[in-house]
Amino acid sequence: MPSPSVEDYIKAIYKAHADNGSVATQELAERLHVSAPAVSKMMRKLSALKLISHAPYQGVKLTRAGEKLALEIIRHHRLIELYLVQAMGFSWDNVHEEAERLEHHISEEFEDKIDELLGHPTACPHGDPIPTRAGTIAPITDRPLALERSPARLMVKRVSDEDAELLRHFQALGVTPGTAIELVTQEPFEGPLVLKVGGKRVRLTPQAAKKVFVDAITSSEGGK
Amino acid sequence: MPSPSVEDYIKAIYKAHADNGSVATQELAERLHVSAPAVSKMMRKLSALKLISHAPYQGVKLTRAGEKLALEIIRHHRLIELYLVQAMGFSWDNVHEEAERLEHHISEEFEDKIDELLGHPTACPHGDPIPTRAGTIAPITDRPLALERSPARLMVKRVSDEDAELLRHFQALGVTPGTAIELVTQEPFEGPLVLKVGGKRVRLTPQAAKKVFVDAITSSEGGK
DNA sequence: CGACACGCTTGACTTCGGTTAACTTAGCTC
DNA sequence: GAGCTAAGTTAACCGAAGTCAAGCGTGTCG
Numbered sequence: 001m002p003s004p005s006v007e008d009y010i011k012a013i014y015k016a017h018a019d020n021g022s023v024a025t026q027e028l029a030e031r032l033h034v035s036a037p038a039v040s041k042m043m044r045k046l047s048a049l050k051l052i053s054h055a056p057y058q059g060v061k062l063t064r065a066g067e068k069l070a071l072e073i074i075r076h077h078r079l080i081e082l083y084l085v086q087a088m089g090f091s092w093d094n095v096h097e098e099a100e101r102l103e104h105h106i107s108e109e110f111e112d113k114i115d116e117l118l119g120h121p122t123a124c125p126h127g128d129p130i131p132t133r134a135g136t137i138a139p140i141t142d143r144p145l146a147l148e149r150s151p152a153r154l155m156v157k158r159v160s161d162e163d164a165e166l167l168r169h170f171q172a173l174g175v176t177p178g179t180a181i182e183l184v185t186q187e188p189f190e191g192p193l194v195l196k197v198g199g200k201r202v203r204l205t206p207q208a209a210k211k212v213f214v215d216a217i218t219s220s221e222g223g224k
Numbered sequence: 225m226p227s228p229s230v231e232d233y234i235k236a237i238y239k240a241h242a243d244n245g246s247v248a249t250q251e252l253a254e255r256l257h258v259s260a261p262a263v264s265k266m267m268r269k270l271s272a273l274k275l276i277s278h279a280p281y282q283g284v285k286l287t288r289a290g291e292k293l294a295l296e297i298i299r300h301h302r303l304i305e306l307y308l309v310q311a312m313g314f315s316w317d318n319v320h321e322e323a324e325r326l327e328h329h330i331s332e333e334f335e336d337k338i339d340e341l342l343g344h345p346t347a348c349p350h351g352d353p354i355p356t357r358a359g360t361i362a363p364i365t366d367r368p369l370a371l372e373r374s375p376a377r378l379m380v381k382r383v384s385d386e387d388a389e390l391l392r393h394f395q396a397l398g399v400t401p402g403t404a405i406e407l408v409t410q411e412p413f414e415g416p417l418v419l420k421v422g423g424k425r426v427r428l429t430p431q432a433a434k435k436v437f438v439d440a441i442t443s444s445e446g447g448k
Numbered sequence: 449c450g451a452c453a454c455g456c457t458t459g460a461c462t463t464c465g466g467t468t469a470a471c472t473t474a475g476c477t478c
Numbered sequence: 479g480a481g482c483t484a485a486g487t488t489a490a491c492c493g494a495a496g497t498c499a500a501g502c503g504t505g506t507c508g
Contacts, residue, residue: 089337102326264488268487280473
């Protein structure tokens with residue numbers, strides 16, 4: 001059974017890879033709030049555990065075993081988040097930290113139980129896909145709203161979950177996963193994006209729009 | 225914030241005291257599955273933290289701060305157990321281990337939330353009282369069924385929660401907290417106790433009867 | 449092409465919680 | 479009251495995960 005520490009490193013490697021492609025020592029040190037030497041040392045350990053492959057000075061890659069472990073922890077995290085929101089009435093800006101701790105300490109049985117109680121959900125409250133028990137995950141197809149150039153009707157798929165403040169802001173604006181929005185225009189000089197959300201016009205800074213991920217609206221998703 | 229290890233020691237001291245009166249090094253070593261020197265060393269640390277008072281070779285006693293910490297952890301444990309059973313459908317023989325891990329990792333907010341969702345309960349599924357947030361606990365008034373000598377009508381208050389096998393046995397017999405039973409007789413030569421439970425006669429070994437705690441039936445608790 | 453800067457790794461040390469082995473201490477026995 | 483035994487403690491050490499300081503490797507630039 002891997003330690004919480006090992007699990008955190010593996011998860012951070014997975015996420016750095018997903019966000020960046022590359023996985024540098026320094027990157028991990030920042031994500032995990034530890035020093036670079038701590039990362040270096042842990043890389044040797046994870047390598048010995050066959051969870052990563054690591055050519056010194058060349059960065060790091062998860063093995064299939066490492067990826068499976070990462071996905072299992074992420075599955076825990078997202079199931080817990082969803083359970084806290086849906087079954088216990090926590091608000092979505094408030095569950096990340098709790099899940100961050102609990103994800104390391106629940107049993108397989110607990111995992112299965114909440115999965116079942118939630119009806120085998122496929123996404124967490126912030127829209128991130130929930131990996132399967134088998135260690136697979138739906139591919140990400142959405143793009144940051146900030147990169148959208150032309151007016152369009154869009155579906156909010158995901159929002160970044162790490163900034164509680166920002167989540168409350170999104171909620172106030174109605175920008176939540178599963179909501180159809182319309183990108184109207186962007187004000188000049190990198191100004192805010194103007195959106196139509198549920199009939200209302202709202203403005204969103206490019207900063208914030210980087211943390212919202214959207215897809216084109218498909219016919220099956222209809223829309224208003 | 226105390227480490228899980230510190231919390232486990234403090235809880236073990238509390239329970240050893242409650243069960244035994246005395247709290248010897250060896251006793252703790254056995255409860256915690258560590259060596260006696262590990263206990264000795266930790267006692268010095270807990271003493272420095274003002275959680276216990278410790279005269280070498282003379283045993284150990286919780287300070288009020290230590291007692292409060294113990295009760296907080298026990299509160300977590302029992303609330304979690306009850307939540308698992310009542311809200312999530314776990315069976316009562318199956319929740320001790322899960323609670324044993326989670327008790328160290330939930331937030332105050334989570335604690336308050338389950339307390340509220342459960343309607344501010346006063347006992348865990350095995351009948352143990354749940355301490356208050358303020359660090360008080362209802363005094364134990366029940367006695368082991370094994371010590372009852374004469375036929376009587378009794379109320380099952382608590383059963384020991386650490387042996388899953390035994391819990392399943394109690395459940396099969398209908399011997400659960402809140403159930404009124406009648407002690408009919410004890411078969412000779414330290415033989416099993418004969419009980420009436422919900423109309424049926426059942427037999428319980430003295431071994432098992434040590435793990436069942438009963439009170440005289442009060443008028444308010446009514447009849448069988 | 450050589451030098452340099454930056455990033456990565458190694459080394460020496462810390463803290464925490466544990467181990468075994470060796471030694472005290474307390475309490476009983478005679 | 480001397481001596482023994484069992485329990486408790488101290489000492490020396492281990493592994494995990496971290497720190498800081500110092501030493502490599504690599505890619506870039508003059």
